[in-house]
Amino acid sequence: MSGAVAPLIACRGLTRRFGEGARATEVLHGIDLDIAAGEFVAIVGQSGSGKSTLMNILGLLDRPTDGRYVFAGREMATLSTDARAALRRDAFGFVFQRYHLLPGLTALQNVELPALYAGVAAAERTERAHALLARLGLTGLAQRRPAELSGGQQQRVSIARALMNGGSVILADEPTGALDSATGAAVMDLLAEVAAEGRTVILITHDRTIAERADRTIRIADGMIVAAGTAAAPRPVPPPKRGSRRPGRVAVEIARSARRALAQNRVRTALTLVGIVIGGASVIAMLAIGEGTRHSVMAQASATGTDWIVVMPDGDNPGQPGGRMTLADAEALAALPNVRHANPGRWSPVTLTSPAATVRSEAFATSALYPETFRWETEYGAFFTAADDRAAAPVAVLGATVAEALYPGPADPVGTDILLNNIPFTVIGVLEAKGPDERGMDRDDRVVIPFLTGATRLSGDTDLGGIQVTVADTSRMAETKALVEETLLARHRMRDFFINDMAQRIASLAATQSSLSLLLALIAAISLVVGGIGVMNVMLMSVTERTREIGIRMAVGASRTDILGQFLSEAVLISGVGGAVGLALGLAIGIGAALLLGVTVIFEVSAVALALAVATGMGLVFGFMPARRAARLDPVRALAAE
Template structure:
């Protein structure tokens, strides 16, 4: 390891402070070096540059003759991962995982097989006297034990070069001696050991001492007593310290995972750490999810309400008949001929249309008003002449009795069907008015059927009584003419109503020699209502999506706070070899998890809202859940996690390892 003219400066307002001044230094493989100096002398800065945690402002640093100046962040991470092991004064262990997992972290980023790394981590801890503390968390270990875990972590990937920053600074004297003995033993096994200290007595135990003052090397000498002290060590002491030493093998021969396997392993680690972080801050996680929950629940509920309302409206339209075309007598609106001649449509036109192969059935119709009387009850009512196929064409249902047949039409029978309003008006006391006789103007009519109530706002009036009779009877007995007002055509479901409408128009125009009629396609009404309800649903959903965006901003803010809180953890992971992509994955996965979990809870809340509305039993609308909206909500929540989690994750990945490690 060779430093050539290394200068390190740090900004301080508008000025810069130079910490290291033209450092020239060579450290050889297998040395045990102590860098000594008072606080502020630059020794920790020098160690950070040696360990590739920091970059020099000027000068060059070579490892085995290769300059690290041009290496990017991930290449530096590879150097740290494969060659360096760090032992920190404050241990820098991850508090949410146990000792074994702390030791194994570097191997995760190195792609070591799961079982192999677990076995090696346990072996290293056992060799360091912590075999019974494998599953203890850092908070359950003493300072000396935590430092031993830190040593084991440094050795996990081999640790050719051990960098120890004040390794005994936070320990009692006995624990400090134990750690120094461990470092000495590691050096005997071939590890290059570089330790930073301000204590001369600790420096004396190193083979070589480099003294810094005000950022300059003022002394670089070898400790003449280093090997002499080693030779006078008693055999009993050797046996004692050997039990505290890790396995003598530095070179690791473990099976590396494939690139895909290594990626999956790192993603699994990131996922696990994300879950642990969420569990450690349950309330904050819940509050973060709240915006997503409300947004997703709003979108799914609104779409469900829109679907339910649309289905209800379309069901109401179906009471007019499905796939129906109404041909209406009279010139189109705005045509000046309209005022002179409106009696152009005849029953023969209806019969001609009924003979077409795409037509299922046809019902001629004409309307009038008349005074209807039953005993002492008299009321002005709507009279409608209809054909035998009226019920089939319009979708009306009989509550009791029967409808008209062909004989009723051909014989001009004086039978009538009444709606629910007429039954209530004329027969309030009768449960079954079938067979009763109404006087319609001066024409008696026998009741043969009663229609079911129709309160949907479509079709017949919901206010005045309506009496139905054969259109032939009405033409001859009531209105005294030979034309009809309209006829309703039921089209085969396999046929396009637009094409059928054009064909019917051509047929009638050919018969009349003029376009003295109008058509109304029920399918166009359906399409208009579908378009209108879809537009309203989209509008309201757009408003609901705003809450999702607000929730996403909340996720971003909380994740930025999380990055700030866990800066030290990020620094530790970078020090042991995590790539920038590994750090980004961890925080991005956490953001996505928060949003997916929030999305799931939001969908659950939407179901609860929908069930609550449906349980009210409202006939006007109900909630119909749309699988598309649920899938879209899930995708949306995931995208929010990715979009709004990217900035915090990127900020975390771009952190400087040294700055990250220095924060609590």
């Protein structure tokens, strides 16, 4: 009739089958059921009758195979998974036989859980939870964990949680089944009190004595309703106490929940961190050492300037005509435009003997332009002159390493006589120390002599090992290089030489060092990836171990997005903390290498930030699959997990 009040819950032809094909089992067979708002209803049946399956469908934890379920005028079949979670959060409250409290949370935190997913502010939900606990006689027990509470106290915490968001419909599945008779009676008194306030209470039980406390008893047997009783008159329903669900606020609370979850498994969390820590430290240390090495190499290569071109004979055919470089070639190149000078040179292995020692080294026969060309001055004494070169004077300038070997201690070698391949030479100077070159070769292990002296006294010919052409204007380097090539081709009538300019050499070195640095970083990144895989494995294990927890969170209103966020937050938190610890360790390794090994180390802010971001991102990448698996769990099956 027109004035009739529509039932709060209306079910028509509900069926529920499990399995498929020949193995399919139908638990519910065409259930028709109406429950008015404000009713206190008991659904009674033996174990296996289908009453718990019906409760799961009514509470939106499960879906019927066929039939219609309408709640408050809304067709439930059309709701998305997250919309069903929102309705569980705001309209339904569950009281389970096994309590289903999260063991890692306090009584207060368990009660707050539905309001957390509803987006209620922390202060408001804490105040509301304290009030509910006090109302249920649990004052002073708010900070105890479930293991520290009796069965009756845990069930009262469960009831408080069911009422947290207002819970216009309370679904109680065998709420007294695990309690003694006195405690069970107290719980039933609480449910009756809740029903008297106008809430709809649906009690699932096999105990007819308990069912008599309800206004109406519905009997179910073999998946069918065999007696529905007479519906009570509708009662006014108090509006649910909902919070404005703010995604940002919920996300913050989920992150806090993730931190608590990790804190409960400190040892496993610490072991999981190890892989990320090692990977992060390796990446940061390798990048710093690689960048430091690159910087050192480039500094050494640039120390001699970038304004010169090296011309060398082609070593593949030294015996053929033209396969040699001569002083005449050097003079021809020195006359070219934009050429400041062309410095000839030739290397020869020598044995040097002083009164104190004999050493093997190399003699570089060159011109008096050596200091200007190579930007290499003497630390003691002086360099030989052009007159010394023209006169083939037997004078020598020692490299720092050779001087130290021939004259150990504080002795001044300038003015002393030595033998080069048993030929007497006078030491007139010692070059300033330069250290190793970009290839690690000791540049100070040399002796420099006038070119003609080397040609007449050591080698016996004037062939050159190379010519170093210094240009006046580096902006015309390419033009000068082409002119040098053209001149030599005209003189030799064949390409029996090769040319390389210092700028090109430095660019090549830079590319090589960058590639090596990248290779080091990639090698180090492998350990970071291995650490990320470790995070994924641990998170998969965590999902398996915490399946029932996931089901509880879903039952109190957590959406798939909330569950996804929970486990992603845990993975990102692990990798983020691991990355931060790895950053500190990587900095320590780099500083230690610099102090103890003398390695040049350069920490670039961008590289450090990138390494930390990548380490944290590993949690996001490798944590997604476990988080997605957790979010896609079926609430009913998750709740049944051990």
